Amino acid sequence: MKDKKRLPTDGGPIKWVSPFASLKQTELSPTSPARSVADQGVPELVVHKKNRGRVDIIRQTAHRGGKTVTVVTGFVGIGQAEKALLAKRMQKVCGSGGTVKEGRIEIQGDQRESVARILIEAGFRPVFAGG
Incomplete structure (x- = not known):
């Protein structure tokens, strides 16, 4: 069995060493280069021409157990990888889950405004359709 390290309760001095004491001893220069967000390899969307066509943004609740889902449909000339x-990117901005199914993007929750903003930045013309 491992011996337990107990602190004395008799009122004497406590022998305690900070776990960060060894960090103070190392000489780190304050001018060491910091890694930027761009160095982490986050894929960025390629900026395309400004008019890439109309896409429909629909809020659906039917057949989903009462949960709301934002569906983006109507992509023309866009591959599965770009979708x-x-x-x-939509999932990251909205802070929710999502998927790509049958050529459409599904994002969990009512995220229509955030999704529309991302689509405008990507060069699409979003249209709120349906419910």
């Missing part, structure tokens, strides 16, 4: 990148 996946758009979906990933």
Whole structure:
């Protein structure tokens, strides 16, 4: 069994060493280069022409157990890989889950305004359709 290190309760001095004491001894220069966010390899969306077509943003609740889902449909001339990148960015900005199914992007929750803003930045013309 491992011996337990107990602190004395008799009122004597406590022998305690800070776990950060060894960090004070190392000489780190305050001018060491810090890693930026750009160095971490986060994929960025490629800026395309400003008019990439109309996409519909729909809020659905039917057949989803009462949960609200934002669905983006109507992509023309866009590949599955770029849809996946758009979906990933939407999930990150909205702070929710999502997926790409059957050529459309589904984001959990009512996130229509955030999704529209991302689509405008990507060069699409979002239209709020349906419910």
